[in-house]
Amino acid sequence: MPARPAVRSEPAAPWTAEQLPEIDPARYVVSGQIAQGGIGRVMRAEDVQMKRPVALKELLDRSRHAEDRFVREALLTARLQHPAIVPVYEAGRWPTGAPFLAMKLVAGRSLAEVVEEPRGLAERLPLVTHVLAVAQAMAYAHAERIIHRDLKPANVLVGDFGETVVIDWGLAKELTADEEGRGSAPPGGEVDAEGKVREALTVMGSVVGTPAYMPPEQAAGLPVDERADVYAVGAMLYHLLSGAPPYEGMAGKVLREVLQGPPVPLARRTRGVPEDLLAIVDKAMARDTEDRYPSARELAEDLERFLAGQLVGAHRYSRRELLVRFVRRHRGALSVAAGALLVLVAGGTYGVLRVMAARDREAGERRRAESALGLAEEARGSAVMRADQLILAQARTALEKDPNEALGWLRSLSPSFEDWAAVRRIAADAEGRGVARKLRGHEKLVSKIAYAPDGKTLFSASDDHTVRAWDLVGGKHRVITALEGEVWWVDVSPDGRRIAAAGQDREIRIVDVESGAVRTLLGPVEAVVRAMFTADGQGLVSFEFYGVVRRWDLATGENRRLCSDPETCSKVVVTPDLRHAAATGVQGALSLLDLETGVVQRAAGVRVSTDELRLMVGSVAAIVPGGRLVAAGGDDGRTRVWEPETGKVRTFKDHEAFVTRVLLSADGRRLVSADERGLLRVRDLEDGTLKFSRGHEGSVVGVALGTVRVWDLATAQAQVLRGHAGAVLDARFLPEGRGFVSVGQDGTVRLWRDALPRDAEGLRAWIAETVRAADPEEAEGTTP
Structure with missing residues (x-):
């Protein structure tokens, strides 16, 4: 269609810093510095036009290599739309020519700071949810054929409300791109060894990445794929559970140790780590790439199974372990059966008096069995409760991307879940952001x-x-x-x-x-x-x-x-x-x-x-x-x-x-x-x-790309409705004025109108019906 320009996810040819638009510095009011490295810094600022806090990442090193890396980070990160990947709002140049990125400001600390706090294993285990969020983010990136190549605790932010975000995609690479420097450096190549790895040094030179978290093939300068990120996530999990990175020391020393052999086994560093979690770390950090998880998706699935109390694929359970798990799960019933058998044997051997004594013992066994059964039920309930908490966390992170997806998570809560006040808050937030009924049928x-x-x-x-x-x-x-x-x-x-x-x-x-x-x-x-x-x-x-x-x-x-x-x-x-x-x-x-x-x-x-x-x-x-x-x-x-x-x-x-x-x-x-x-x-x-003077994050051509904004011209307030996977090409208010319909490039028709019930049962039914209506399987039409 000649009148409709094609919507492209990336430029047809590689961009340079000179091609970024020049931005008036008055657009942002800087209030302080968040962090600074060797080639750039991150500033806290206020976007005057959009009235929101942002993080400004500025490039201090103006070399061509640094600028190309900076622009690549902007383009790759802008393509990755995931709750655990910090979104890029704008990429541009100041009048001086220095490039910058405006990103979402995530309030919180790095995972490196969190891990440094003195904690016992019992306090560290709940933090595994943050590593799971990183694995899920990388699973999405790998599905988009993008690898990070510099995953480490310092590049993961933990927000004040439990959100987890992966940052610093400057070394990211698109696997389908034909770039120079497919590997790192050859063995023995020159690296900048100033500083310690524990200070989150990123080695500059031919070897790219952080030595303590890079796999041996990356340290050797060989080509890498998704399994390099898998290794890095495993190394982060190792660090979280042990309190120290797999390797420590100066960068050059660490590189040599990575090439020579595996780190000290996690089981020797920290006692009490569950065997199946040890197996996940060992599989993720396997020296041979063929022995690792093929991508972060399989790693994330194993971590999810561990947190839910299920069997994980990485661990080979012995008959004894399976028997112990079976006995723990059915301890009450087995205890009663053993007691009954004991009564029969004692009755045939010792007579009536012994039977009476056995009866007393049986009663005691029954009480102990009931107690054991109660403990087993308590453990199972704890696992279900932990899974429900993870579901709530996933629902909260999904709100920014698509409120319908957040409701999908809420729908999977267990029947025993009772904290409906938390569900109501998330559902109300989803409704406020715009819950759409997806009508699917068109193919383009x-x-x-x-x-x-x-x-x-x-x-x-x-x-x-x-x-x-x-x-x-x-x-x-x-x-x-x-x-x-x-x-x-x-x-x-x-x-x-x-x-x-x-x-x-x-x-x-x-x-x-x-x-x-x-x-x-x-x-x-x-x-x-x-x-x-x-x-x-x-x-x-x-x-x-x-x-x-x-x-x-x-x-x-x-x-x-x-x-x-x-x-x-x-x-x-x-x-x-x-x-x-x-x-x-x-x-x-x-x-x-x-x-x-x-x-x-x-x-x-x-x-x-x-x-x-x-x-x-x-x-x-x-x-x-x-x-x-x-x-x-x-x-x-x-x-x-x-x-x-x-x-x-x-x-x-x-x-x-x-x-x-x-x-x-x-x-x-x-x-x-x-x-x-x-x-x-x-x-x-x-x-x-x-x-009135407000705006979208992107160009307005009738409506904005991927989102719809409904403006109250009297108050200048806007409701941002997300969900379309592509350009929104038309939007109309419903004739009665109580909602509207939007359509676009993703081939869906979305109907935006809903009312949130007050009672728990009504809320559960509303969530289930809304999710059902948004499911393509539930919205199939007919053809004449």
Whole structure:
């Protein structure tokens, strides 16, 4: 579809620091330094525009190698969207040319500081959950074919509320990329050995990483893959359980020891570590890569099983261990059976008096068995409680990414769970962030939606060549029609009986919603980007590429051209009654088009943009009913408001970047504009004052990439609704105003409206129903 630019997850060619945008230092107010290393530092700052605290990572070493590493870290980290990986908000350059990253500020300490505190093994074991979070983050990164190569406790932050975040991806590598320096250094290569490994030194030179946590193949300068990160996670677990890293000393000495042999066995350093946890550490830190877990995913799964009290795959249980586990689990029943057998033997040998004595012993055994059974149940209950606490932690970390995912975690809580106050807090947070009912059926991106007049049915057009009708009450859907190419537009007739579908195949189809009968309008010679019913339902206005606008008589099927000039009608925005349109040409001319007569009136001296691609991307013009006001945004950051009747043009310098979207309120009193840097502004056109100025993290093209924001213009508060895996291409409020629908590149339709129950049973049912509604298996539709 030529009018829709491709959404790319990364640049087509490697970026350099010079390609990063220059950012005004006034955007951030620095309040102090968090940390500093040999080549960079991290500062605590306030994002003035977004009104949020951030961590600014600045590069002090301006060498080409350091800058390339810095930019690679920005690009790779920006691709990794996981609760345990710190997100990058912005990458740019100061006016001095020095590059920087703006990242989420995580309040807390490094895992290295936490581990350094004097603790016994009983206090260290609960900290294994932090290593599990690291393993899960690396499992996600490995699935994206990215390895970290410098995992260590100093690169893991533990937040004040238990969150765990992996930072410093400067040495990260994409396994599919063909880069120089695939390995580290050859054995005996030169390294900077100043400082101790316990001070979290990252060796600079040919060997990359931190020696105490790197596997032997990385220390030897050989190529590495996911299993190098697996080794590092195992080394972190070793450090956590023993209180010291696997190897200690100067960097050069540690490198030699890593190459010579394994560290002191963990069992010799710390007594009392569970055998199955020892097995996990040994498997993760195996010298031979073939003996390790193939990726962090398998390591994380074994850690999850250990924390849940289940058998782990890394440990080979002996018959004795399995028997002991069986006896511990069924101790009560076995004790009673042994007592009963003892009674029978004693009764046959010693007579009645001995039987009486055995009876007394049996009673004592029974009491002891009941006590043992109680202990076993208590242990099982403790394991279940620990698993429930982990589930709550996972639910909290999932909130930022997708509130629906957080509810999925809550749904898996055990039946015996009782802390519903904690569940309510997480569920309420999820609801506040936006819980969506996911309606899945399209196979490609959804570009347009339209409501039936009664508000009960939604129609969606997709690049999968179909138009679907969604029952907003039941969530079911069906294919209304299928075209030969991508469908870019769908509109509903005023009586709700027909839809118009158009797109890539150069046809306009009129479809009877009830019967499915199709009527094709012949005439377009180019792809049709819009086809809209007139207010009386008797006509249709269509818009083709290269500036062709037609008006159709649906009774006869005839059409007449209202405009066929790309210099005038390349991009149009119409009034609800389809009587007027604001039109922009390929060279940025602004015009008013009468959609009944075809008369064109140009705004003298107004040029919106000279960039044809930019004009095609956003709705850079707006119009009020009656055509008395027309607004347009330009690539110079200015918005212009034109009064066709008087010819008067007012100009506002509200932006520093290309204005991608403008809107006018129906009464013509307010102008809304948004730019490619995410800034959203509302201006009062009666007194000229600026009423609102907020923004997204990314470019605004109708709506933002991956998220939807609902703004209260009176309070300037925004609700951020997350969940779409890609660009959000259209969003509409529901007709009754109690929610809205969004669609996008991931092929899903999301319905945002829910109410949180008050009682525990109602809350459990609400979570289960919401998760079910968000499950693709539960939302399958039908086709005719």
